[in-house]
Amino acid sequence: MRRREFLLTGLLLPFFAGCGRDEDAVRVDLSKRQEPTMRQQPKAVSYAYLPQYAHTVSYERHRLLLDYLSRATGLTLRQVFPDTFEEHVRMVERGEIDISFSNPFAYIRMAASGARAFARIIEPSGKPDFKSQIICRRDNTALASLADCRGKRWMAVDQSSAGGYIYALGEFYDNGIRRSDFAEITFAPGPGGKQEKVVLAVFAGICDVGSVRDGALDILRDRIDLGQIRVLAESKAYPGWVYCARQGFPPETTARIAQAFFSLNFERPDDAVILTTAGMRGIIPAVDADYASVRRLADKLGLDTTVGGDE
Amino acid sequence: MMPQLSALSFRTKINCGIVLIVGLIAIPLAYLTWRAAAVSLQEETRKRGLVLSENLAMRISDPLLSMDLLRLKNMVDELDKVDDISYAFILDRQGSVLVHSFTGGFPVALTDVNAPRDGKPNIRLLDTGREFIDDFAAPVVIVGTPFGTARIGLSRTKAEAAADRLALMIVFYSAAAMVVALAPSTLFARRVTERINRLKLHAEEVVKGNLDPRAGPPALRPCSAILDCDKKLCPAYGDKNRRCWLTASPDQRGDGPESCRDCPVYREQKGDEIQDLAETFDVMAVSLKTHLDELRRTEQVLTRQERLLRTILDATPDLVCLLDENSRYLAVNRAFAAFLGQSSEAIVGTTDREVFPDDEGPDMHAQNRQVLAAGRPSHREVRLRRPGAPQWLHIVRVPVTDRAGRVIGLLRTARDVTQLKQFQEQLIQSQKMESIGKLAGGVAHEINTPLGVILGYAQLLQEDVPAGSQILTDLQTIEKQAKVCRKIVADLLGFSRQAESAKIEMCFNNSLMEAISLVRHALSLERIVIAADLDERMPIIYGDPEKLKQVWINLLSNASDALGSRGGTLLVRSRLFVDQQKVTAWFADTGPGISSENQSRIFDPFFTTKPVGQGTGLGLSVSFGIIKDHGGVIRVETPAPEGFFDALVTNGDNAPGTVFIIDLPLDHEETLGGPQLADLREA
Numbered sequence: 001m002r003r004r005e006f007l008l009t010g011l012l013l014p015f016f017a018g019c020g021r022d023e024d025a026v027r028v029d030l031s032k033r034q035e036p037t038m039r040q041q042p043k044a045v046s047y048a049y050l051p052q053y054a055h056t057v058s059y060e061r062h063r064l065l066l067d068y069l070s071r072a073t074g075l076t077l078r079q080v081f082p083d084t085f086e087e088h089v090r091m092v093e094r095g096e097i098d099i100s101f102s103n104p105f106a107y108i109r110m111a112a113s114g115a116r117a118f119a120r121i122i123e124p125s126g127k128p129d130f131k132s133q134i135i136c137r138r139d140n141t142a143l144a145s146l147a148d149c150r151g152k153r154w155m156a157v158d159q160s161s162a163g164g165y166i167y168a169l170g171e172f173y174d175n176g177i178r179r180s181d182f183a184e185i186t187f188a189p190g191p192g193g194k195q196e197k198v199v200l201a202v203f204a205g206i207c208d209v210g211s212v213r214d215g216a217l218d219i220l221r222d223r224i225d226l227g228q229i230r231v232l233a234e235s236k237a238y239p240g241w242v243y244c245a246r247q248g249f250p251p252e253t254t255a256r257i258a259q260a261f262f263s264l265n266f267e268r269p270d271d272a273v274i275l276t277t278a279g280m281r282g283i284i285p286a287v288d289a290d291y292a293s294v295r296r297l298a299d300k301l302g303l304d305t306t307v308g309g310d311e
Numbered sequence: 312m313m314p315q316l317s318a319l320s321f322r323t324k325i326n327c328g329i330v331l332i333v334g335l336i337a338i339p340l341a342y343l344t345w346r347a348a349a350v351s352l353q354e355e356t357r358k359r360g361l362v363l364s365e366n367l368a369m370r371i372s373d374p375l376l377s378m379d380l381l382r383l384k385n386m387v388d389e390l391d392k393v394d395d396i397s398y399a400f401i402l403d404r405q406g407s408v409l410v411h412s413f414t415g416g417f418p419v420a421l422t423d424v425n426a427p428r429d430g431k432p433n434i435r436l437l438d439t440g441r442e443f444i445d446d447f448a449a450p451v452v453i454v455g456t457p458f459g460t461a462r463i464g465l466s467r468t469k470a471e472a473a474a475d476r477l478a479l480m481i482v483f484y485s486a487a488a489m490v491v492a493l494a495p496s497t498l499f500a501r502r503v504t505e506r507i508n509r510l511k512l513h514a515e516e517v518v519k520g521n522l523d524p525r526a527g528p529p530a531l532r533p534c535s536a537i538l539d540c541d542k543k544l545c546p547a548y549g550d551k552n553r554r555c556w557l558t559a560s561p562d563q564r565g566d567g568p569e570s571c572r573d574c575p576v577y578r579e580q581k582g583d584e585i586q587d588l589a590e591t592f593d594v595m596a597v598s599l600k601t602h603l604d605e606l607r608r609t610e611q612v613l614t615r616q617e618r619l620l621r622t623i624l625d626a627t628p629d630l631v632c633l634l635d636e637n638s639r640y641l642a643v644n645r646a647f648a649a650f651l652g653q654s655s656e657a658i659v660g661t662t663d664r665e666v667f668p669d670d671e672g673p674d675m676h677a678q679n680r681q682v683l684a685a686g687r688p689s690h691r692e693v694r695l696r697r698p699g700a701p702q703w704l705h706i707v708r709v710p711v712t713d714r715a716g717r718v719i720g721l722l723r724t725a726r727d728v729t730q731l732k733q734f735q736e737q738l739i740q741s742q743k744m745e746s747i748g749k750l751a752g753g754v755a756h757e758i759n760t761p762l763g764v765i766l767g768y769a770q771l772l773q774e775d776v777p778a779g780s781q782i783l784t785d786l787q788t789i790e791k792q793a794k795v796c797r798k799i800v801a802d803l804l805g806f807s808r809q810a811e812s813a814k815i816e817m818c819f820n821n822s823l824m825e826a827i828s829l830v831r832h833a834l835s836l837e838r839i840v841i842a843a844d845l846d847e848r849m850p851i852i853y854g855d856p857e858k859l860k861q862v863w864i865n866l867l868s869n870a871s872d873a874l875g876s877r878g879g880t881l882l883v884r885s886r887l888f889v890d891q892q893k894v895t896a897w898f899a900d901t902g903p904g905i906s907s908e909n910q911s912r913i914f915d916p917f918f919t920t921k922p923v924g925q926g927t928g929l930g931l932s933v934s935f936g937i938i939k940d941h942g943g944v945i946r947v948e949t950p951a952p953e954g955f956f957d958a959l960v961t962n963g964d965n966a967p968g969t970v971f972i973i974d975l976p977l978d979h980e981e982t983l984g985g986p987q988l989a990d991l992r993e994a
Contacts, residue, residue: 025437025443026424026436026437027438028424029440030439033419034416037407039407055372056454059453060453081377083377
């Protein structure tokens, strides 16, 4: 081949190489339109976890427990995910949630609409009750005690959050600090993941103090430097999270579920995995009277615990 | 019709070149950029689509778990607002469409064309007929459990439109750059074209022969001023118009411009290529002018030499010609052309076979070939038949050789030697006649004595025999025949000039009239009329009256014999030519004339056309001898010149006739006037 042909080939090769598409296109006809119809969900016992965390976290925590319940009781259970505490409470009230796993304060609100507690958990700490932690940045030297929180910006988890707001509010109340003493009180934005958002807000300096339930800091242990967070104070311990059945839910079904719960033994490795994943050490029987202290706190703080209360 | 490329103007070519260069750069650049941008955008689109779909899949985990269709709808609608996102929709784990961004219903065909592969996002190129779409299917996985699929469609056509716009922009800017580039290129081309046109005009002047104008610009200072050089003999000294590296003497410039790179003159006066061309052109013009002058001088010399040579060649009566190695004529002189009766131009290029008659050409050509082959000169005499009389040529052929000695032609000269030949023949004839005369004279002298004895005894015996006897009759016969013999012997002696002549001053006309009167009566019996036309001035000559009378009687007798029995006219004329000191006589008859082959022999002894016994063939030869003895000339013309007999009544006789002309010298100065020139016609 002559030099000229080499040159010509060299010049034209990029053009030929660039021609055409290098993958096959799938022909799709977009003209045939039809509005989709949702498939009807099969009948199942609805189970909900008060949206203390993101839905995925809630799902992850309770996935194994629900699998266990389905196996142990033979019931079909479906976890549902209300976006807010309020929605959770309303859904229980409307009968859309059969089994609710909620904090004590939410429970006393749901109990007002007929829901009844039948089990409570043992916290990872090994105790059946929990408390609120008031946190601030370690480098915030202006905060040495609760009294220093006056005039500061406080971010709480949710107005309905027991460990994230109400217990801390009770603690501030007992220390003579009222809500009006803060420069502002804000709540974690958006649905889900509210505990983490409060920690992150304190970490970022958006607020001066934050209130979360105990154990919440551990969730972010691998994501932020917890050494930068300082626990300023803790509230008194109140009964831990509670399982309740909505009003009208068949008691025998509740009993089968309760029995399955109570059968979980942390000493058994399989059960331990289920319980640890769900953030608890065990489940024990409970009755409505166990939450009288919480009702008193609500009364003290002037909170409305009736159905359809403040949102 | 599109003009040929070579016919385009220089300016157009430069502009075309600029356009071509910019085009060759811009178009591939635009194309490659477009391709690179398209590939890059495509890759970017894929990455972006993956990020968007995975982000969507991650973001919808919560609303998907809570079946918050409003949030899901908001999310897909938010994506749909992005320009190049064609659609977004979400499928649950059963593959049912939960929300989508389409208006007017969901395209059902879209559901199954793409799906996550092995739990990872998958990309599929879709062709909707109107555009190409990259479909991204990202799985919604929550704690390892698939909960659904997030699907996003990114328009590749729109992405490529951006690349197209980029390419278009490059092309636009390239075109703008081309237009901008054309302005300076036009100016540049105009400048170059102007200089080239000046060179062209200069060249045209050179073609017209005007070698004086200069194309190159003059220098500010000559090289001698720059270098402070005092070599005034150098051609470049003080010359501002031409560059010294082109004109300087070889010992000054060394190896030429290459050796001048570091010279301050070269650095100061060196121009660009066009200026170099113009300056070289000037030097060439000067050199050309010098050479032309030399050439003209040489041409003049050559022309003069050629003219001289031609004059010599044309002036010579010899036939000169030059032939090439193929025997073709290269050049001939005027005499040769006249000899052949053709022009020189018509002869050049032909061969002897074409210009000579068929019976001569091949032989001439063969002779040429022999000389060319042998390489040696040759000379020979040839006899050519020509109207009137044969022509003798003495031909010399000399081979012409080049420097290597190779024969490249031959020079042929031919000289007309006809007259020389005639002289030779006459000389031979004279010698022959002289020998015969001597022989005849000797024989006659020896016979004369016994013949006299025979005659004497015959006459004596007649006295001794009775009259009327047979013996007397026989003796008379012997005496008569003896006298005939004595007459023959006397003629022979006269022919050999052994007879004595008695020359006296005599009247030419009287001599003629005596002879005429002697024969007039006898010829009249033959119906022959003798007309005399004699010069009235009665010329006197110095001669032998008897012998001359014998000549006249011989001539009249000959004429009588020629006319024969049918008769005719016989004209005798005489004229005196004082200036030529001669008297001429004409003896003309209206007979049949003499054949051409006999004309040269009639004066030979014993030549006769008469039957045996009627003539001895000595009459004219004796007459020739007598006239010659008188210092005259006798010659014959036959047929007689036209109009010769016009003054006579010839009875309608149209025979050719014969004229004998005798010139005899006068031996004294004539004082009488007469015709200045003897001319037969005038006579």
